[in-house]
Amino acid sequence: MPKPTSSSIMTTSARVGGFALTKSHGQHLLNNPLVIDNIITKSEIRPSDTIIEIGPGTGNLTMRLLEKAAKVIAYEVDPRMVVALNKRVRDTPYAKKLQIIQGDFLKAELPRFDLCVANCPYNISSGIVFKLLAHTPIPRHFVLMFQKEFSMRLAAKPGETFYSRISVNTQLLAKVQHLIKVPRTCFTPPPKVDSSVVKITPLTPRPSIPLLEWDGLMKVIFNRKNKTIRSIFNQKVTKKAIEAKHLKLCESLKVKPHDDPVSVALEVIDKLESTPTPSRGRSSEKASMRAAKLDLTQLQNMLNAFMEKGISFKDDE
């Protein structure tokens, strides 16, 4: 099968196949064959792979995936796109390898798969990442195009501007690599933002961390990531939440609660701040902790220290 050239790739103004592209579904079709080539190369597809694609649109990326993989399962919410893609693939040798599922990817029950490769609808970016990372058995990797700022948040390290809750929640479960910058001119119609492609490789085995407790703590400390954690814990709203969640935990474990769980939590912070770290060496000076500067190991140590003292952060399920 010949590779598509720029002329065989569907590029019109904001209409394709006689219908208008809609903003609400994030319909910006990738029209640059070099970017598509690059995504295919970086995806390291094996001939036996089953690939999931989210939002195939008219199939510019799908057709290339079909050349390389055993099977492509494409989730598309817009029935007009489903018709267009079916038409495009119908009389090709790839028709048997493609399964199109019409509907919202976030609501779909996923089968076993090896890779996910997609130019994603940007309005559901976080949902996509966490649905893929929660999947069992753990897939090999995901090569995904997102809005540039979102990709930067996924890959950000402590101290960087984009370091945030989504950085730590993703990096707790996966390695994130920034792959390709993609200017807005590579899409039809061009979006208002630039894009970039990341490779997300889930850790195997998945780290055994109480994820609800982890996410609850990250919500508290990354909400104001540059504030000291001590000052966040001294806020009325945080104090109330700590008291209520501690009581709930003790009730469920049938153990006696602390009289003053907030003081216990502040003692934990005190102790962590006095513990020498590789960056501070053996200095006896205490360093105020702020989420923006803490790496994954420090955050995991913090959660463990709180949990040992019965301080809980998980929201009601």
Ligand SMILES: C[S@@+](CC[C@H](N)C(=O)[O-])C[C@H]1O[C@@H](n2cnc3c(N)ncnc32)[C@H](O)[C@@H]1O
């Ligand atoms: C950015 S376009 C990408 C189209 C195509 N992959 C390409 O690169 O040319 C996003 C696609 O996702 C589809 N979409 C939007 N929300 C979706 C959802 N929740 N589930 C599945 N598909 C969705 C849109 O209809 C659109 O076709």
